[in-house]
Amino acid sequence: MDLKFLQNLVVPAQTKIVMLIMDGLGGLPLEPGGKTELETARTPHLDALALQSALGLSIPVGPGITVESGPGHLGIFGYDPLEYRIGRGVLEAVGLDLDLAPDDVAVRGNYCSVDATGVVVDRRAGRIPSDVSRALSALLTTRIEDIEFLVETVREHRLAIVLRGPGLSAYLNDSDPLKNGYRPLPLVALNPDAEKMARVVNQFVERSRQVIEAYTPKPPANMLLLRGFDRVPHFPAFPECFGLRAAAIAVYPTYRGIAKLVGMQVLPVEGGTAADEFTVLEKNWNEFDFFYLHIKETDLAGEDGDFSRKVNVIEEVDRLLPRLMALQPDVVIVSGDHSTPAVLKGHSWHPVPTLIHSKYVRTEGIPEFGERACGRGSLGILPAKHIMPIALANAMRLAKFSS
Amino acid sequence: MDLKFLQNLVVPAQTKIVMLIMDGLGGLPLEPGGKTELETARTPHLDALALQSALGLSIPVGPGITVESGPGHLGIFGYDPLEYRIGRGVLEAVGLDLDLAPDDVAVRGNYCSVDATGVVVDRRAGRIPSDVSRALSALLTTRIEDIEFLVETVREHRLAIVLRGPGLSAYLNDSDPLKNGYRPLPLVALNPDAEKMARVVNQFVERSRQVIEAYTPKPPANMLLLRGFDRVPHFPAFPECFGLRAAAIAVYPTYRGIAKLVGMQVLPVEGGTAADEFTVLEKNWNEFDFFYLHIKETDLAGEDGDFSRKVNVIEEVDRLLPRLMALQPDVVIVSGDHSTPAVLKGHSWHPVPTLIHSKYVRTEGIPEFGERACGRGSLGILPAKHIMPIALANAMRLAKFSS
Numbered sequence: 001m002d003l004k005f006l007q008n009l010v011v012p013a014q015t016k017i018v019m020l021i022m023d024g025l026g027g028l029p030l031e032p033g034g035k036t037e038l039e040t041a042r043t044p045h046l047d048a049l050a051l052q053s054a055l056g057l058s059i060p061v062g063p064g065i066t067v068e069s070g071p072g073h074l075g076i077f078g079y080d081p082l083e084y085r086i087g088r089g090v091l092e093a094v095g096l097d098l099d100l101a102p103d104d105v106a107v108r109g110n111y112c113s114v115d116a117t118g119v120v121v122d123r124r125a126g127r128i129p130s131d132v133s134r135a136l137s138a139l140l141t142t143r144i145e146d147i148e149f150l151v152e153t154v155r156e157h158r159l160a161i162v163l164r165g166p167g168l169s170a171y172l173n174d175s176d177p178l179k180n181g182y183r184p185l186p187l188v189a190l191n192p193d194a195e196k197m198a199r200v201v202n203q204f205v206e207r208s209r210q211v212i213e214a215y216t217p218k219p220p221a222n223m224l225l226l227r228g229f230d231r232v233p234h235f236p237a238f239p240e241c242f243g244l245r246a247a248a249i250a251v252y253p254t255y256r257g258i259a260k261l262v263g264m265q266v267l268p269v270e271g272g273t274a275a276d277e278f279t280v281l282e283k284n285w286n287e288f289d290f291f292y293l294h295i296k297e298t299d300l301a302g303e304d305g306d307f308s309r310k311v312n313v314i315e316e317v318d319r320l321l322p323r324l325m326a327l328q329p330d331v332v333i334v335s336g337d338h339s340t341p342a343v344l345k346g347h348s349w350h351p352v353p354t355l356i357h358s359k360y361v362r363t364e365g366i367p368e369f370g371e372r373a374c375g376r377g378s379l380g381i382l383p384a385k386h387i388m389p390i391a392l393a394n395a396m397r398l399a400k401f402s403s
Numbered sequence: 404m405d406l407k408f409l410q411n412l413v414v415p416a417q418t419k420i421v422m423l424i425m426d427g428l429g430g431l432p433l434e435p436g437g438k439t440e441l442e443t444a445r446t447p448h449l450d451a452l453a454l455q456s457a458l459g460l461s462i463p464v465g466p467g468i469t470v471e472s473g474p475g476h477l478g479i480f481g482y483d484p485l486e487y488r489i490g491r492g493v494l495e496a497v498g499l500d501l502d503l504a505p506d507d508v509a510v511r512g513n514y515c516s517v518d519a520t521g522v523v524v525d526r527r528a529g530r531i532p533s534d535v536s537r538a539l540s541a542l543l544t545t546r547i548e549d550i551e552f553l554v555e556t557v558r559e560h561r562l563a564i565v566l567r568g569p570g571l572s573a574y575l576n577d578s579d580p581l582k583n584g585y586r587p588l589p590l591v592a593l594n595p596d597a598e599k600m601a602r603v604v605n606q607f608v609e610r611s612r613q614v615i616e617a618y619t620p621k622p623p624a625n626m627l628l629l630r631g632f633d634r635v636p637h638f639p640a641f642p643e644c645f646g647l648r649a650a651a652i653a654v655y656p657t658y659r660g661i662a663k664l665v666g667m668q669v670l671p672v673e674g675g676t677a678a679d680e681f682t683v684l685e686k687n688w689n690e691f692d693f694f695y696l697h698i699k700e701t702d703l704a705g706e707d708g709d710f711s712r713k714v715n716v717i718e719e720v721d722r723l724l725p726r727l728m729a730l731q732p733d734v735v736i737v738s739g740d741h742s743t744p745a746v747l748k749g750h751s752w753h754p755v756p757t758l759i760h761s762k763y764v765r766t767e768g769i770p771e772f773g774e775r776a777c778g779r780g781s782l783g784i785l786p787a788k789h790i791m792p793i794a795l796a797n798a799m800r801l802a803k804f805s806s
Contacts, residue, residue, distance in 0.1 A: 028763065028765065032455055032762065032766060033455070033766055033768070036765070057781065061404070061804055062404035062789075062792065063785065063789040063792050063793050063796075064791075064792030064793040064794075064795055064796035064797075064801060065404070065796070065801065065804050066796065066801065066802075066803045066804065067803065067804050067805075068803055068804065068805040070805060070806050071804055071805070071806060081804075085806045086806045087806060088805060088806060091805075091806065341763075343763075347803055348763075348796075349793070349796040349801070350763075350765060351781070371765055371781075372767060372768070372781070375765070375767065375780075375781035376779070380783050381781070381782070381783040381785070
């Protein structure tokens with residue numbers, strides 16, 4: 001059941017869908033047998049909503065697979081993350097809010113350290129300080145022949161590099177050997193159309209090496225590695241696939257970028273709190289059929305290993321929920337793009353608590369929103385990409401399939 | 404999500420996984436509404452482990468599909484049994500502990516009875532006694548041109564035949580018409596490279612017919628049928644796919660053979676009891692990252708329709724479980740390769756109770772290991788091939804998927 005199949009069934013309706021995503025929502029207990037972050041949180045509004053919802057656990061890509069934000073979000077947006085891929089460089093670039101044009105190529109860069117013989121001794125250049133990294137990146141930004149190279153520091157050694165100009169190609173190998181102890185690889189055209197690309201990128205790397213070497217005070221880095229050349233992916237647009245005027249409400253650039261890649265309209269958010277995001281939702285309520293509302297702080301707390309801060313963020317979102325429900329959406333989805341248990345201090349493979357509410361779901365009589373409650377739910381263990389079709393059905397936006 | 408995808412995510416770790424397989428574990432109650440074999444068994448250790456585990460029901464190949472040992476095991480080893488096939492002859496040969504070389508071809512044989520016009524009247528030759536069958540097989544073992552034919556009785560009319568020599572091919576039709584009332588088919592080369600193969604195999608069949616006819620006392624069989632010519636399959640090796648030093652502990656040749664086909668190291672077991680197998684586990688604990696431990700007697704009791712013997716075997720394994728847990732494995736899987744309900748006296752399609760234990764699973768608070776308990780578990784109904792990725796994730800052996 002692919003996007004084309006769904007698109008052919010989509011019918012117009014006057015209904016509204018809200019997808020509330022708490023990033024890294026799923027968790028684990030501090031002690032085996034204990035309660036997870038979500039189970040610990042006092043969430044009277046989510047619990048009341050759960051009682052009127054269908055519950056389940058969603059799997060972003062596959063059993064046992066831990067995902068980054070890119071594939072995690074594609075899944076909840078209804079795209080198969082194994083079919084639709086976002087290149088590493090593109091994801092870094094959208095994460096920096098860089099404007100990518102359809103013909104641009106983006107690539108992920110690393111400042112690194114090589115020894116006198118040119119062998120990489122530290123792929124991360126001792127995690128070079130971000131301010132040094134930014135100063136270097138400004139100097140690396142240049143033009144070679146008719147190609148612009150825009151270099152931006154993500155953080156420390158991590159760079160996003162956008163190439164703009166005629167005759168670009170993404171068919172170039174990575175120069176990053178991915179391990180210390182090897183020399184950076186020369187960049188080679190992987191098909192004949194990429195000859196010019198290889199030529200200018202090799203010049204860019206050599207120029208970058210000289211610029212870094214000439215920089216004072218001498219930085220820990222002395223070389224640049226590149227990997228993941230890719231164009232902006234041309235995904236089928238979310239609004240057309242699903243027949244929805246779709247808005248994204250997110251504070252962090254990565255999520256705004258992914259939403260933009262699938263063709264959602266990204267709304268400006270004044271201030272950076274969850275409450276500010278709910279205000280944007282209210283103000284734009286009449287203009288769209290679908291709202292993706294993204295809460296980042298659950299994931300940040302999980303990554304920091306801060307169980308109780310993650311609990312607090314969930315409780316804060318719970319307190320805001322009545323503002324969402326007051327808008328009387330036809331369908332509400334509450335879920336995450338993946339799990340980020342505080343005990344693991346990072347993303348994990350655990351299925352994500354998921355709730356789908358509408359007038360037409362079969363409710364389960366489970367008055368709780370949590371991992372174990374969702375594990376008893378009638379949605380079962382479902383691939384994240386199945387959430388959108390179920391939401392569309394509940395919004396009366398899918399016609400009958402006859403043959 | 405195929406093996407290649409997983410292999411690209413595998414990272415090294417110092418963790419150990421034990422997969423305890425009770426063959427034919429799943430069952431049915433004697434009376435509708437009653438308890439299954441596993442539910443009847445007194446299993447305090449398995450129940451305690453279930454309380455600290457994630458539970459589910461696994462499906463070897465697909466809903467409603469009953470499997471033989473071959474596909475059943477490929478599934479729990481993480482291979483898609485519909486993609487990776489083991490020829491019938493190869494499975495019979497590995498079941499006899501015959502050493503198969505990469506260029507050998509194996510085929511399944513049947514002693515059968517034909518009438519005066521050559522029509523098959525009994526494909527099983529009245530289930531010819533095994534001792535007669537063995538005497539005949541010794542006489543059929545021969546050499547034709549430069550090809551060796553090794554004929555071995557599996558049981559009664561069932562034979563494994565291994566062909567060894569230059570220029571073999573597996574592109575030959577079956578001579579077995581699969582139904583009584585038809586003549587055996589002549590063997591035909593299905594591609595030009597199989598001409599020699601067709602020639603020598605037709606000679607072999609004719610020679611075999613004459614040898615059987617000349618045998619005294621006159622056996623119930625008077626002909627030989629062949630089906631499933633195949634080479635030893637070249638599966639991606641389990642240790643490389645999953646980054647695990649993998650050991651198999653099994654008493655029965657078929658299971659030792661399947662483990663060997665996927666590249667596990669098969670450990671010798673002195674004595675044939677379950678306790679002997681646990682001793683091998685203990686002795687080799689430091690040498691491997693992954694242990695497949697196979698208990699055959701659950702299946703044998705089920706095949707015999709002996710409900711209470713199957714209960715007893717499960718209770719015996721339960722008593723041994725503390726020896727396994729004392730080794731402090733990071734991940735423990737308890738499952739079966741398929742169901743063998745005593746009331747059906749054979750393999751069945753019923754999903755198999757499955758438990759996955761680690762520090763990082765979400766436990767369900769279900770203090771029981773049984774079919775209905777597993778049906779309430781958060782693993783849901785899962786394809787057997789998903790067990791390995793989940794186990795690898797829990798053993799912290801899978802990297803994050805970015806795009």
